[in-house]
Amino acid sequence: ALEIGALVDGGEPRADVPVRIPFGMLNRHGLVAGATGTGKTKTLQVLAEQVSAGGVPVFAADIKGDLSGIATPGASNEKLLARTASIGQDWQATAFPTEFYALGSKGIGVPIRATVESFGPILLSKVLDLNTTQESSLSLVFHYARKAGLRLVTLEDLRAVVAYLDSAEGKPELKAIGGLSSATVGVILRELVTFADSGADVFFGEPAFEVTDVLRTDETGRGIVSLLEVPGVQDQPQLFSTFLMYLLRELFATLPEVGDTDRPKLVFFFDEAHLLFKGASKDFLEIVVQTVRLIRSKGVGIFFVTQTPKDVPDDVLAQLGSRVQHQLRAHTPQDAKALRATVSTYPHSGYDLEEVLTQLATGEAIVTVMNEKGAPSPVAWTRVRAPEGSMEPTPAATMTAAVAASPLTAKYAAVESGDGAAAA
Ligand SMILES: Nc1ncnc2c1ncn2[C@@H]1O[C@H](COP(=O)(O)OP(=O)(O)O)[C@@H](O)[C@H]1O
Ligand SMILES: [Mg+2]
Incomplete structure (x- = not known):
C-alpha cells in the first residue's frame, strides 16, 4: 500500500497507526486539497514517489518546478529526521526515474505536441x-x-x-x-x-505525442515519473489544463480494458484542477465526467489537486475515492463559507471538522481512503510522510542534461513539415 503518514491523536503522531491507500484502490481516484502552502505538492510528491517505487508509472504537471526535486535525492536534517521518526518513516534519500516534458517549446523538457x-x-x-x-x-x-x-x-x-x-x-x-x-x-x-x-x-503539430510513452518503467522496474514542466500557469492556463484532459482522453481511447487490478497501469496527478472546470461548456464537462468514470477500468487512477473540493463539480467529486484535505483558512466570511462547504462533503465523524481543518499544521491532513473492500475508511487526522526525493527543485542544468540524453528527444524534437490544410 501507499503510506500516506501516521495518525495524529491528541496532537501527537502515532507511529504505530499508519494511514495508507491500497495500490488496488488507486484507480478509484482521489483529491488532494488545501490552501496555498499547506503541503499539497509535498503530499503529491510523497504519493508519486511510492507509486513509482511500486512499479507504476506516474504522470504529473510540475508547476514552477515544485515537483522536479523528485529526480534528485532529498537532503536530510535533524528536524526532518525527527519528523520522519515520529511517524514511523524509515527515511532514505532517493531519486526517482524522471522524464521531463514541455508544451511546445516552453520550459525544459522533451517538447510534446498534439494535432x-x-x-x-x-x-x-x-x-x-x-x-x-x-x-x-x-x-x-x-x-x-x-x-x-x-x-x-x-x-x-x-x-x-x-x-x-x-x-x-x-x-x-x-x-x-x-x-x-x-x-x-x-x-x-x-x-x-x-x-x-x-x-x-508551437504546441500544435506533428510528430504528435504518443501517450503510451508515459507508461514506462526503468531497468530496475520502477515506474517512470513523467513531469510536464509548466513554468507558470498564468501563462496559458486553458492550454495547460485542456492538454492534461486531452492526455487522459487519449489514454482512455488507447488503453485496453483491464477492470480492477492489484496495481494500476498509471497514476495521473491533475494539479491546478480548478482551471479545468472554470468556464467549461456542458459538452466539455461531459467529456471530463465520462473520462473520469470510465478510465478506471483501463487501470488509470486520477488525483485532482486543488484548493477546495468545491472547485470540482459534484459529478466528478463523487467519483474520487481517496481524499487528502490539508488546512483551510477561515480569515474572511468567504473562507468560512468555503470551509463549511468542504465539511459538508465529508461523512460524519468524531472530529469537529470545521475546527480541525483550520488547525492542521503544514504537512498534516484529514484523510479518508478507499479500503480493500472499496468502502471509505473513517476520517483520520494524519501527519504526512516526507518526500525522499528533494524538496528543492532539481537544478535546471541537471534537467537540461536529462532531456538531452532522453531517447524521446530524438523522437519528438524535430517538427515535421505539414501535409495539412494550409499546404493544400
Ligand atoms: N509532508 C511534509 N513533510 C515535510 N515538510 C513539508 C511537508 N509538507 C509540506 N512541508 C513544508 O511546507 C512547505 C509548503 O508545502 P507545499 O507542498 O509546497 O504546499 P502547497 O503545495 O500546498 O502550496 C514545503 O516547502 C515544506 O517545507
Ligand atoms: Mg503547490
Whole structure:
C-alpha cells in the first residue's frame, strides 16, 4: 500500500497507526486539497514517489518546478529526521526515474505536441474560450474539413480553413454547411490569431505525442515519473489544463480494458484542477465526467489537486475515492463559507471538522481512503510522510542534461513539415 503518514491523536503522531491507500484502490481516484502552502505538492510528491517505487508509472504537471526535486535525492536534517521518526518513516534519500516534458517549446523538457484534429473542436473551444454558439460553429468547421479531406494538423491549417470560409471565394461553401454565420466565423478567426500569437502555435503539430510513452518503467522496474514542466500557469492556463484532459482522453481511447487490478497501469496527478472546470461548456464537462468514470477500468487512477473540493463539480467529486484535505483558512466570511462547504462533503465523524481543518499544521491532513473492500475508511487526522526525493527543485542544468540524453528527444524534437490544410 501507499503510506500516506501516521495518525495524529491528541496532537501527537502515532507511529504505530499508519494511514495508507491500497495500490488496488488507486484507480478509484482521489483529491488532494488545501490552501496555498499547506503541503499539497509535498503530499503529491510523497504519493508519486511510492507509486513509482511500486512499479507504476506516474504522470504529473510540475508547476514552477515544485515537483522536479523528485529526480534528485532529498537532503536530510535533524528536524526532518525527527519528523520522519515520529511517524514511523524509515527515511532514505532517493531519486526517482524522471522524464521531463514541455508544451511546445516552453520550459525544459522533451517538447510534446498534439494535432488540432486530435484535440477536436470541444477541447479547442475550451482553450480558445469560445461560447456555446461558437463551439458548435467550430464543430461544423471540423466536420467540413474532414469531408473536404483537409487535415487539421497545426493552428495554421485551421486558420487556413476558417479564413477560406470567411472569404468571398468560400462564401458558397459556408452557405452549404448551414448553421454557420459569417459573423461567428470572423470571431473564431480572430480568436485563433490571438491564440497563435500568444505562442500556442508551437504546441500544435506533428510528430504528435504518443501517450503510451508515459507508461514506462526503468531497468530496475520502477515506474517512470513523467513531469510536464509548466513554468507558470498564468501563462496559458486553458492550454495547460485542456492538454492534461486531452492526455487522459487519449489514454482512455488507447488503453485496453483491464477492470480492477492489484496495481494500476498509471497514476495521473491533475494539479491546478480548478482551471479545468472554470468556464467549461456542458459538452466539455461531459467529456471530463465520462473520462473520469470510465478510465478506471483501463487501470488509470486520477488525483485532482486543488484548493477546495468545491472547485470540482459534484459529478466528478463523487467519483474520487481517496481524499487528502490539508488546512483551510477561515480569515474572511468567504473562507468560512468555503470551509463549511468542504465539511459538508465529508461523512460524519468524531472530529469537529470545521475546527480541525483550520488547525492542521503544514504537512498534516484529514484523510479518508478507499479500503480493500472499496468502502471509505473513517476520517483520520494524519501527519504526512516526507518526500525522499528533494524538496528543492532539481537544478535546471541537471534537467537540461536529462532531456538531452532522453531517447524521446530524438523522437519528438524535430517538427515535421505539414501535409495539412494550409499546404493544400
Ligand atoms: N509532508 C511534509 N513533510 C515535510 N515538510 C513539508 C511537508 N509538507 C509540506 N512541508 C513544508 O511546507 C512547505 C509548503 O508545502 P507545499 O507542498 O509546497 O504546499 P502547497 O503545495 O500546498 O502550496 C514545503 O516547502 C515544506 O517545507
Ligand atoms: Mg503547490
